Amino acid sequence: MKAIAAPTTLEALKDLIAERFNELPARLQAAARYLVDHPNAAAVDTIKLLSEAADLQPSVLVRLAKTLGYSGFSEMQSVFRDALLSQTQSYGERMRTQHAKRAVAPRAPDDMLRLLCDGSISSLESLHESTDTNALRGAIQLLAQARAIHVVGLRRAWPIATYLTYLLSRSRRFVRLLGGMGGMLTDEVQALGKDDVLVAISFHPFHADTVAAVERARAQGVPVLALTDSALSPFARHAQVVLEVRDAEIAGFRTVAASMALCHGLAVGLVMEEESRTRRRTQRAAR
Numbered sequence: 163m164k165a166i167a168a169p170t171t172l173e174a175l176k177d178l179i180a181e182r183f184n185e186l187p188a189r190l191q192a193a194a195r196y197l198v199d200h201p202n203a204a205a206v207d208t209i210k211l212l213s214e215a216a217d218l219q220p221s222v223l224v225r226l227a228k229t230l231g232y233s234g235f236s237e238m239q240s241v242f243r244d245a246l247l248s249q250t251q252s253y254g255e256r257m258r259t260q261h262a263k264r265a266v267a268p269r270a271p272d273d274m275l276r277l278l279c280d281g282s283i284s285s286l287e288s289l290h291e292s293t294d295t296n297a298l299r300g301a302i303q304l305l306a307q308a309r310a311i312h313v314v315g316l317r318r319a320w321p322i323a324t325y326l327t328y329l330l331s332r333s334r335r336f337v338r339l340l341g342g343m344g345g346m347l348t349d350e351v352q353a354l355g356k357d358d359v360l361v362a363i364s365f366h367p368f369h370a371d372t373v374a375a376v377e378r379a380r381a382q383g384v385p386v387l388a389l390t391d392s393a394l395s396p397f398a399r400h401a402q403v404v405l406e407v408r409d410a411e412i413a414g415f416r417t418v419a420a421s422m423a424l425c426h427g428l429a430v431g432l433v434m435e436e437e438s439r440t441r442r443r444t445q446r447a448a449r
Contacts, residue, residue, distance in 0.1 A: 168231035168238070172201065172245035175238070176393065178230060183394055186229070193218055193226045195394045197242070199366070199408065205242035209235050274413065281410030282419035289407055289420040293427075300403045301387050302431040305330070306439070308359035308385070314340040314347070314375050315363035315389075322389075322421045323363050329429035333436065340375070351375045356383045362397060363389040365409075365416075373397045389424065 169175040179194045186194060196216035197204045204212060213220040220235075227238040305311055311330055315323025327339040340350045354360060360379045364372040368390075376386050376397040388401035391408045398404045407424045409417045 169241065172241055175230070175241050180393060180399075182230070186226075189218060189222050190226045190229060191394075192216060193222050195366075195392060197223075197226075198394055199392045201242050202246055204239060205246040209239075277412050278415065278417060281412045282417045285409045285417055285420035286423060289423060292406075293424075294406070297403055297405055298427065298431065301405055301428060302435050304359055304385055304387050304403055305335075305361075305428065305432050306435045308335075309355070309357035310336040310338065311359055311361060312338050312340055312350075312354055313361045313363070314351075314372055316369040316372055318365060318416060319363040319369070319372070319389075322418060322425060323361075325422060326361065326363070326425040326428065329425055330432065332429065333432050335432070347371055347375055348378065351378045351384075352382070354379055354382060354384045356385075359385045359387060361387045361389065362401070363421075364395065364397065365391045366395070368395055368397070376400050389421070 169178050176198055179198060183191060183194060193216060196212070196218075200215070203215065207215070209220045209223055213223055216223075224235045227233075227235045230238065232238040313323045313327045313330075315326075324339060327337050330337040340347060351360070360376065362372055362376045362379075373396050376388070377400060379386055380400040386397075386401040386403075388395070388398050388404045389407060390398055390404065391406065392398070393404060393406055405424060405428075407420050409420050411417075
């Protein structure tokens with residue numbers, strides 16, 4: 163790779179990683195994905211803790227930093243730290259509290275329930291503070307312009323896809339859940355037209371059938387809206403709009419609170435957009 167200037171902001175660093183991602187060796191890809199997906203941990207944790215969490219050697223994080231133009235990992239970590247410090251101090255305190263809570267294993271079902279609730283609250287706060295307004299508006303516009311909306315989400319994403327289908331159907335739009343019953347997902351996607359939109363929902367480690375469905379849809383010229391927990395997910399690069407949402411993982415269980423809230427935001431936003439369009443048409447007709 164040619165020499166590059168090291169980014170000084172987190173957004174610039176993310177853009178560089180996205181640009182160079184496919185050129186990176188597999189281990190550096192894994193390291194980059196972990197850091198981008200866990201920016202707050204990348205800001206405060208030691209290289210030892212980060213490498214253990216990412217299941218990599220510390221040297222891999224150092225190699226990634228140097229590949230991206232930094233003198234070492236500490237210089238790259240300062241970019242994550244500066245981004246975290248630019249947020250409110252209360253948020254930083256909440257992050258430290260969550261780290262402390264995760265370090266204590268629950269001993270009873272009610273303790274686990276409280277821990278799951280804490281994780282859900284943290285996920286919702288993160289969604290509240292980090293939602294990309296332009297991406298959300300773009301997603302709503304994409305849905306509003308579609309002749310039909312098709313939703314695919316498998317395994318952990320299945321309940322989220324099902325609920326989003328229900329919510330969007332309340333706007334009296336044609337919405338269909340692609341379930342791949344009998345192994346028919348490929349055939350279902352082949353029936354999509356360029357005036358439709360495919361909403362694809364998948365989270366790490368990303369279901370292969372969902373990734374394949376997105377690739378086929380884009381090959382057919384079908385716009386894709388991706389709901390995922392990583393801008394570096396293997397199907398995000400095929401999407402016209404990407405909405406990132408990260409739910410907490412507690413003792414091996416992932417909550418869905420933030421994902422469900424995002425679905426609500428999309429559905430309500432679509433209704434608001436259609437009401438706005440109706441008002442504009444009425445005003446034009448009255449002139």
